[in-house]
Amino acid sequence: MRLSRAFLPTLKETPADAQIASHRLMLRAGMVRQTSAGIYAWLPLGWRVLQKVEQIVREEQDRAGAQEILMPTIQTADLWRTSGRYDAYGPEMLRLQDRHDREMLYGPTNEEMVTDIFKTYAKSYRDLPRNLYHIQWKFRDEVRPRFGVMRGREFLMKDAYSFDLDYAGAQKSYRQMFVAYLRTFARMGLKAIPMQADTGPIGGNLSHEFLILAETGESQVYLHRDLLEFDALSQPVDYDGDLSPVMDFWTSRYAATDEKHDAAAWAQVPAERQVSARGIEIGHIFYFGTKYSAAMGLQVAGADGKMVVPEMGSYGIGVSRLVGAIIEANHDEAGIRWPEAIAPFKVAVLNLKQGDAATDALCDRLYAAFDPDAVYDDRADRAGVKFADADLMGYPWQAIVGPRGAAVGKVELKRRATGERLELSLEDAIARIK
Ligand code: ATP
Ligand code: MG
Ligand code: MG
Numbered sequence: 001m002r003l004s005r006a007f008l009p010t011l012k013e014t015p016a017d018a019q020i021a022s023h024r025l026m027l028r029a030g031m032v033r034q035t036s037a038g039i040y041a042w043l044p045l046g047w048r049v050l051q052k053v054e055q056i057v058r059e060e061q062d063r064a065g066a067q068e069i070l071m072p073t074i075q076t077a078d079l080w081r082t083s084g085r086y087d088a089y090g091p092e093m094l095r096l097q098d099r100h101d102r103e104m105l106y107g108p109t110n111e112e113m114v115t116d117i118f119k120t121y122a123k124s125y126r127d128l129p130r131n132l133y134h135i136q137w138k139f140r141d142e143v144r145p146r147f148g149v150m151r152g153r154e155f156l157m158k159d160a161y162s163f164d165l166d167y168a169g170a171q172k173s174y175r176q177m178f179v180a181y182l183r184t185f186a187r188m189g190l191k192a193i194p195m196q197a198d199t200g201p202i203g204g205n206l207s208h209e210f211l212i213l214a215e216t217g218e219s220q221v222y223l224h225r226d227l228l229e230f231d232a233l234s235q236p237v238d239y240d241g242d243l244s245p246v247m248d249f250w251t252s253r254y255a256a257t258d259e260k261h262d263a264a265a266w267a268q269v270p271a272e273r274q275v276s277a278r279g280i281e282i283g284h285i286f287y288f289g290t291k292y293s294a295a296m297g298l299q300v301a302g303a304d305g306k307m308v309v310p311e312m313g314s315y316g317i318g319v320s321r322l323v324g325a326i327i328e329a330n331h332d333e334a335g336i337r338w339p340e341a342i343a344p345f346k347v348a349v350l351n352l353k354q355g356d357a358a359t360d361a362l363c364d365r366l367y368a369a370f371d372p373d374a375v376y377d378d379r380a381d382r383a384g385v386k387f388a389d390a391d392l393m394g395y396p397w398q399a400i401v402g403p404r405g406a407a408v409g410k411v412e413l414k415r416r417a418t419g420e421r422l423e424l425s426l427e428d429a430i431a432r433i434k
């Protein structure tokens with residue numbers, strides 16, 4: 001993308017109402033624009049990042065055997081009356097009325113709807129197990145929307161729903177999602193820790209939240225330091241095999257949010273390995289048995305012909321919240337430092353002298369080598385402006401070309417994460433980044 005033609009509306013001033021770094025940086029880098037309280041438009045840079053996050057989530061869900069669908073944002077109140085949650089959900093639910101005075105709502109989650117859909121088709125034990133997910137906008141009328149996309153009212157969530165014939169099957173599905181979550185967050189460069197958690201309005205009795213540590217996190221967490229040293233991508237995963245060892249490994253050390261904190265168990269952790277910190281919830285998985293299948297009337301014929309009420313779980317990831325969380329974990333004074341896997345563009349080509357024939361030619365070749373994963377700063381601006389913008393937007397690599405270097409065919413590469421600089425020929429520069 002050529003910056004001379006791009007819509008990348010950066011802000012010069014730090015927005016006064018943004019309290020945390022990720023919110024400030026997302027506004028300054030022109031990633032999002034708030035259109036009303038807790039509701040955001042995603043601008044080109046932010047939208048690219050959101051799609052990259054979404055794609056990693058999708059790949060890991062698919063790998064774990066879940067299948068993608070897309071359910072609507074608008075649901076009928078009747079569906080939620082069937083489960084008994086219509087009144088229970090309270091003021092976080094945005095309630096609407098259509099022209100025929102039918103009561104509708106903007107979905108805050110989809111347990112009822114997916115169970116209702118599944119029920120229409122699932123007739124026998126052969127239709128199980130299944131795991132269906134979608135990546136769709138949700139609405140929760142949060143009392144205090146804040147921290148930008150981190151606590152929005154409209155936000156993008158991946159929610160998956162598993163259906164199994166029995167308890168053992170449901171535990172297997174739970175472990176598949178548990179492992180998929182570890183992989184998903186690790187691929188984004190995050191140290192996400194699974195922690196025992198409360199089930200809240202979803203209900204059920206087994207639940208883990210996945211959190212990353214950050215000073216600005218809204219949860220208080222307690223964990224064993226070992227967990228921060230484990231590497232979620234180091235072991236190959238066989239989703240058809242027994243995943244208990246992986247889950248046992250991750251749950252073998254103490255980790256809990258404050259609602260589940262157990263002082264006696266905590267006291268068993270050696271003092272020098274105790275970490276108590278703030279955390280951001282980026283994912284949450286639940287096993288809740290037959291709570292929704294029973295309420296919604298889902299039954300299938302078992303192998304012996306007897307009717308069985310399937311066991312369910314649900315599994316959420318805050319896709320739009322992750323964009324903020326990743327920035328919280330990857331920034332400095334100058335701006336964002338995107339991990340490569342979710343950077344909006346891998347490289348920014350900075351032309352320090354627009355109109356100089358050798359400089360333009362070298363920049364064109366660099367840009368061509370990486371397009372469409374490159375931005376080309378071909379604006380008629382001072383070098384200082386280009387440096388500052390590239391640092392702010394956080395592209396992993398900057399390829400800087402000025403007339404002095406161009407005269408001898410040299411490119412300066414700057415690595416955003418470390419600040420490391422290299423002077424290389426065009427070919428070596430391309431090879432280094434690729
Ligand atoms: P929180 O405790 O932050 O209010 P939650 O526990 O209510 O979140 P869940 O019902 O577990 O949320 O939803 C699954 C995921 O959706 C959460 O782990 C979080 O990443 C994301 N999420 C929930 N609420 C919001 C929100 N208001 N804005 C952005 N993401 C959200
Ligand atoms: Mg909430
Ligand atoms: Mg929560």
Ligand code: MG
Pocket residue numbers: 209281283284
């Ligand atoms: Mg939660």
